[in-house]
Amino acid sequence: MSLQKNGFVQEERLPQGMDSVKEMDSQSFNFSRDILDQWAQDRNKLAMLWVDDEGREVPKTFWEIAEESKKLCNVLQNQGVGRNDVVIVILPRFIEWWIVHSACLRMGAIISPGTGQLTPKDILFRLQASEATCVITDASVAPKVDAALEEYKALQCKILVSEPGQQFSDYSAINSTWIDYHSAVAAASADFEAVDTQKDDNALLYFTSGTTGYPKMTVHTHASYPLGHEVTGKHWLDLTEKDLHWNLSDSGWAKAAWSSFFGPWICGATVFVHHSNRFHPQKTLSLLEKYPITTFCGAPTIYRMLVLEDLSKYRFQALRHCVSAGEPLNPEVIDYWKKHTDLTIRDGYGQTETVLLVGNFPSFEPRLGSMGKPSPSFDVQVIDDEGNILPPHREGDIAVRVVPERPVGLFKEYWKDPEKTAASFRGDWYLTGDRAYYDEDGYFWFVGRADDVILSAGYRIGPFEVESALLEHDAVVESAVVSSPDPLRGEVVKAFVVLKSGYDPSDELVKELQEYVKVTTAPYKYPRRIEFVSSLPKTVSGKIRRIELREQEWHKSNETAEGA
Known part of the structure; x- marks a missing residue:
């Protein structure tokens, strides 16, 4: 059997990548050397099919990815970047995003x-x-990096990646402090020996929002995280090297590592990439119809928007498997998708700190609305405040057993923050921060966050960052930010705002505050709903009771639903 459509062919053959993993030295592992280079032994094996809105199509083999990553290693090394140095990567779905990740892993x-x-x-x-x-980024982000560098003087290297189809970026011509990626890589040697990274060496550093303070730095290691995603790729995404897999995820989030990098490539699957400046439901459906995409992964918001289209107009002849993650997906959406495609969307659950922990795997029948069952090699339970396992239908904390053996795929630590690291463990358990219960057949059912973190359209948003941005506005004396239910995004950011004397509530002020937050912090964090109040509920010690406001929002939503 071969993958053949629109001129792209990938012949079926026996897997070879995972054999090398089983035989490797237990103390060292390098994903680029031990996985990527293994698949690259067949110079014709397709790693990626990249397309854009202009109709350009670029196939890339594992060998081409490996060779360019070696060249980039030499570029970075010549600029003083070495083992254990942090490289911030802010790129859209450019092919170079995959090259950069492969290069950084290769060089440690x-x-x-x-x-x-x-x-x-x-x-x-x-x-x-x-x-x-x-920092490696594109022209849209480079000016923001330069603005930040007015206060940060320790950066050694800035690399600018041009738009696809362009040889040079106009911004690099204006600002010569940036190295042009394409010219530098073209001139570099592909002679680079992968670093013998140890299994516990730091490999990835994700910033993830919390309840208080600014984002935490979640650290993953060279062996545990990549190899942990065998569960994600093989068991949940159901991938083999014959598959063409499409994951719709922002490249800045851990989900891209899950389903666009480690998960597919550890299985030898081909990654389908659609580069676009925004999400187009009709375009997405037409691409699923045009290309031989066999497996598809999207956030619940993506599916909610897709089912608003007339699905009867499309035929997905190659598509065989669909998954969703980031937040619970509505059973009615799953049912509608099934009715029109004959495919069941299988929910999965995990975090920036983990690989897939719970999922609806192809090996069993899913229950609509359920998170599924624990992943292979993970002991996931629902526990009480003392760390005791609760019986079925009792709500508690979702926890992962870490004693006597820490499972593969769990993060190493919150970097430079031992207190927050310690706070995420209770006895023999790692606490996910989420609440759930399980039924008598072992299916898990999500209840909500144990803290105030907001999960909106796949984004994780900490209330502190939004509240801090609002407080910088002249009109605001105090604010509290909570989740508010939303039919499309699952939940959205809502701000309760107390105004200073001399300011009156108005629609114009709502818009002004929203725009202010957009430019003060990342735009996806802005409050889509704002309610002006005279005071906020507080504890006797003066702390804002976000839980009271959050429960008020969700109770109001339930009453509306019951009334309807």
Whole structure:
């Protein structure tokens, strides 16, 4: 059997990548050397099929990815970037995103991905917190990096990646402090020996929002995280090397590592990439119809928007498997998709700190609305405040057993923050921060966050960052930010705002505050709903009771639903 459509062919053959993993030295592992280079032994094996809105199609083999990553290693090394140095990567779905990740892993540098929506303030925080050595980005983000660098002087290297189809970026011509990626890589040697990274060496550094303070730095290691995603790729995504897999995820989030990098490539699958500036439901459906995409992964918001289209107009002849993650997906959406495609969307659950922990795997029949069952090699339970396992239908904390053996795929630590690291464990358990219960057949059912973190359209948003941005506005004396239910996004950010004397509530002020937050912090964090109040509920010690406001929002939504 072969993958053949629109001129792209991939012949079926026996897997070879995972055999090398089983035989490797137990103390060292390098994904680029031990997985990527193994698949690259067949110079014709397709790693990626990249397309854009202009109709351009670029196939890339594993061999081409490997060779270019070696060249980039030499470029970075010549710029003073070395093992254990942090490289901040803020790129859209350019092919170079995959090259950069492969190169950093190959040379033992630490990858710190970010979204293009970050503001100069966000970038400065990441630079300072991670003590980054290098930034690799495109022309849309480069000016924001330069603004941050007015206060951060430790950066050694800035690399600019041009838009697809362009040889040079106009911004690099204006600002000569940036190295042009394409010219530098074209001139570099492909002679580079992969670093013998140890299994516990730091490999990835993700910034993840919490309840209080600025984002935490979640660290993953060279062996545990990539190999942990065998569960994601093989068992949940159901991938083999014959598959063409499409994951719709922002390249700045851990989900891209899950389903666009480690998960597919550890299985030898081909990654389908659609580069676009925004999500188009009709375009997405037409691409699923046009190309031989066999497996598809999207956030619940994506599916909610897709089912608003007339699905009867499309025929997905190659598509055989669909999954969703980021937040619970409505049973009615799953049912509608099934009715029109004959495919069941299988929910999965995990975090920035983990690989897939719970999922609806192809090996059993899913229950609509359920998170599924625990992943192979993970002991996931629902526990009480003392760490005791609760019986079925009792709500508690979702926890992962880490004693006597820490499972593969769990994060190493919150970098430079031992207190927050320690707070995420209770006895023999790692606490996910989410609440659930399980039924008598072992299916898990999500209840909500144990803290105030908001999960909106796949984004994780900490209330502190939004509240801090609002407080910088002249009109605001106090604010509290909570989740509010939303039919499309699952939940959205809502702000309760107390105004200073002399300011009156108005629709114009709502818009002004929303725009202010968009430019003060990443735009996806702005409050889509704002309610002006005279005071906020507080504890006797003066702390704002967000839980009271959150429960008020969700109770109001339930009453509306019951009334309807």
